[in-house]
Amino acid sequence: MTRTPVLIVDDEKNIRMTLSRALESLDLDSDTAINGEEALAKLKKKQYDLILLDLRMPGMDGMDVLRKVRETRPDIKIIIITAHGTVESATEAMKLGAVDFIQKPFTPKEIREMVSNVLDRGSNEGGYDEHVESARKSLAGGNLTAAKEHVRMAISRDSTRPEALNLLGAILERQGDWLEALKQYRSAAALDPAYRPAAENIDRIVQRHERGDNIDLGESGGSGKKGS
Amino acid sequence: MAAQLFVVVIGCGRLGAHLANRLSRNGHGVMAIDVDKRSFGALSPDYSGFWTEGDATEMSVLKQAKVDKADILFATTRDDNVNIMVAQVARVEFGVRRVLARVYDPHREAIYRHLDIEVVSPTLLAADQLLKLAETDGPA
Numbered sequence: 001m002t003r004t005p006v007l008i009v010d011d012e013k014n015i016r017m018t019l020s021r022a023l024e025s026l027d028l029d030s031d032t033a034i035n036g037e038e039a040l041a042k043l044k045k046k047q048y049d050l051i052l053l054d055l056r057m058p059g060m061d062g063m064d065v066l067r068k069v070r071e072t073r074p075d076i077k078i079i080i081i082t083a084h085g086t087v088e089s090a091t092e093a094m095k096l097g098a099v100d101f102i103q104k105p106f107t108p109k110e111i112r113e114m115v116s117n118v119l120d121r122g123s124n125e126g127g128y129d130e131h132v133e134s135a136r137k138s139l140a141g142g143n144l145t146a147a148k149e150h151v152r153m154a155i156s157r158d159s160t161r162p163e164a165l166n167l168l169g170a171i172l173e174r175q176g177d178w179l180e181a182l183k184q185y186r187s188a189a190a191l192d193p194a195y196r197p198a199a200e201n202i203d204r205i206v207q208r209h210e211r212g213d214n215i216d217l218g219e220s221g222g223s224g225k226k227g228s
Numbered sequence: 229m230a231a232q233l234f235v236v237v238i239g240c241g242r243l244g245a246h247l248a249n250r251l252s253r254n255g256h257g258v259m260a261i262d263v264d265k266r267s268f269g270a271l272s273p274d275y276s277g278f279w280t281e282g283d284a285t286e287m288s289v290l291k292q293a294k295v296d297k298a299d300i301l302f303a304t305t306r307d308d309n310v311n312i313m314v315a316q317v318a319r320v321e322f323g324v325r326r327v328l329a330r331v332y333d334p335h336r337e338a339i340y341r342h343l344d345i346e347v348v349s350p351t352l353l354a355a356d357q358l359l360k361l362a363e364t365d366g367p368a
Contacts, residue, residue, distance in 0.1 A: 014275060014276045014277060014278070018257060018277065018278070021232070021255055022257065104278060105277075105278035106294070107257050107294060107297045107298075108232045108233075108257040109232075109234065109297075110297065
């Protein structure tokens with residue numbers, strides 16, 4: 001099996017070394033770049049699957065690199081490295097398509113777990129059906145994060161089919177957000193009124209709430225206070 | 229120390245910097261903390277860990293340094309009181325499995341042991357070594 005190519009981009013030598021060392025045991029093919037310009041040059045020469053990208057660098061910063069990569073190679077996954085207390089810029093980067101972010105300082109274990117997670121998280125290949133199937137498996141195994149990612153990938157491949165939305169509903173319901181879950185089940189049913197699982201999920205939620213199991217009506221004749 | 233660990237070193241003086249450099253060279257993740265940023269100049273050019281300027285007796289500094297994720301913490305400031313306090317916080321509040329401290333005053337060793345903190349007293353080490361040397365015939 002070929003080793004997954006990973007590019008580490010950070011202007012600080014100690015961070016590049018920490019990352020390279022932490023990733024050694026994952027047996028990846030890792031390269032480093034000391035700034036945005038070098039990163040883009042390396043990206044032209046080699047097909048990377050993952051980039052670990054520092055946001056703050058002199059010259060072309062991480063955000064610029066992120067934008068450029070998104071335009072030309074949207075399939076590359078990007079993890080943002082950020083200084084403590086700069087979550088805002090990390091969030092901004094996530095909006096631009098970064099898959100995750102990690103704050104400095106990080107332990108070797110943290111970085112390894114994040115990288116393996118991101119690489120495992122639904123490979124970019126595979127069609128709608130594969131991702132729906134993977135999402136079902138992840139959901140059955142209780143891994144909501146992976147399930148969500150597969151659902152997202154499935155929807156990005158085909159947004160006209162109901163299965164993925166139904167699964168998204170199931171994830172939200174598992175997270176305790178039944179109202180949002182109901183919305184997703186309804187969207188699924190709207191896409192395909194003949195799709196039974198969505199219809200049944202709607203009925204189940206609606207019945208549970210129409211029966212008023214969770215509604216406190218107070219006691220009749222009382223003032224609402226608990227009395228003897 | 230076989231696997232790749234995350235080690236926090238409090239105090240980046242001669243001893244702290246030496247420890248941090250060696251740990252980093254051996255492939256471990258290292259975080260050095262010192263109140264004086266000039267002390268980080270003692271870290272070697274191939275040091276690959278992190279460093280942060282701050283007072284380790286403040287919880288926020290320890291939190292930011294991810295002491296909760298540390299496999300080992302070394303308390304090596306030049307102040308025994310700071311070492312004992314930080315070591316205790318690391319052990320009790322952050323649940324760090326192994327906490328080791330340098331303590332100058334040999335009389336304090338007992339307190340550390342009581343707190344489940346491993347200590348090394350350079351005073352005792354030097355005294356033992358000097359006495360041992362004194363018992364030999366000396367240089368020819």
